[in-house]
């Protein structure tokens with residue numbers, strides 16, 4: 001039986017099944033291969049266990065075609081390394097963050113096979129290649145392995161960062177009542193520091209955007225590339241896990257490398273000035289990478305996500321002076337109100353001649369500063385979002401806050417310190433999640449493999 005014919009009459013009908021000719025079975029030119037033929041040299045990048053922190057950099061990986069921003073947007077970020085990519089990788093412009101839950105019928109085997117399949121797909125996607133037999137090269141009578149909307153697009157510095165929720169290590173409550181003890185056989189592998197986030201003052205969390213057994217953070221310089229990745233990972237999960245919520249983000253609100261300009265959040269302020277940067281190896285070891293506990297998490301990190309709604313209409317009606325008081329920095333250059341330029345250390349003791357401290361006692365940067373939080377620093381990696389608008393004519397805008405820390409308690413300490421933050425007048429936390437991010441993968445490994453050894 002010959003295949004249903006396509007509109008292009010010049011194409012020979014291909015056999016439905018059965019062995020392909022040697023030519024057909026040869027690897028097809030991929031999105032990345034095509035890019036390589038055009039002159040992009042990313043294919044030759046060396047990767048390895050040492051390719052961690054800064055070596056995971058998208059900038060290091062951009063091909064010779066590119067220079068400056070345009071070049072970086074064509075880049076390939078190595079997937080393998082000591083740490084997962086997408087943490088210290090210079091923050092890309094776009095985000096698609098997704099939370100998944102394991103189906104009730106899924107156990108340990110399904111979790112392992114899912115992580116294995118996701119890793120295989122991530123290797124392809126982050127290299128700018130189609131998944132499996134691709135979007136257009138597979139059999140005509142089967143759904144293509146790849147959904148196709150990234151055809152013709154470069155890897156765009158795509159990173160895929162995978163996290164495991166605490167529920168995977170606990171008993172599972174069953175819908176009809178009762179519990180299933182340790183469904184994934186991971187109870188003994190849970191790190192002691194992996195405690196759930198407590199409730200915080202002003203929390204208004206929506207269960208629909210909170211929690212999840214697994215998360216995937218897809219960052220790229222092209223939104224379609226990030227969405228394509230999440231869509232295909234979700235498709236691969238079918239029958240084992242399902243996507244429960246996801247968030248699109250644009251305009252990174254942090255710089256994670258000294259090579260990056262500090263971007264602005266939707267309140268119009270520079271955000272990320274005092275962030276932990278990829279070049280700060282010592283600070284990363286102290287504040288971001290997990291150093292102890294079970295082997296699978298050592299070299300990994302903990303990801304906290306907070307969907308924070310911002311009442312931008314009220315904000316836009318406040319004076320510039322009030323806006324700067326709330327943040328504690330100038331809106332223009334982003335310097336501390338105690339004086340100096342963007343990167344001058346704030347002087348919290350400095351007083352104004354008119355009385356009071358130059359940086360208000362309720363200013364965001366005062367309360368979030370390491371000196372007020374036992375020296376704690378977080379690696380922030382959030383994105384702006386706008387989810388349409390409400391019937392009152394207000395934008396559904398906010399910050400999808402993401403931070404990486406070596407211990408979830410670091411986030412808890414800082415968030416608790418923000419209880420008296422003047423910013424609370426203009427924001428509400430409406431979604432939340434905490435995931436353990438296993439260390440990076442080596443050649444032939446899958447994400448979280450050491451968890452199952």
Ligand SMILES: C=CC1=C(C)c2cc3[nH]c(cc4nc(cc5[nH]c(cc1n2)c(C)c5CCC(=O)O)C(CCC(=O)O)=C4C)c(C)c3C=C
Nearest residue numbers: 269270271272273274275308365368369370399414415427
């Ligand atoms: C719990 C951690 C934090 C949350 C939640 C958070 C929300 C949030 N932040 C801004 C805007 C800015 N934050 C800035 C600095 C800053 N913020 C945090 C932590 C949280 N922010 C830290 C640790 C710091 C650094 C403090 C320091 O060391 O000085 C700044 C200033 C520029 C910068 O350094 O990044 C801005 C602006 C918003 C709008 C927001 C919630 C919507």
Ligand SMILES: [Fe+2]
Nearest residue numbers: 271364365368
């Ligand atoms: Fe902040």
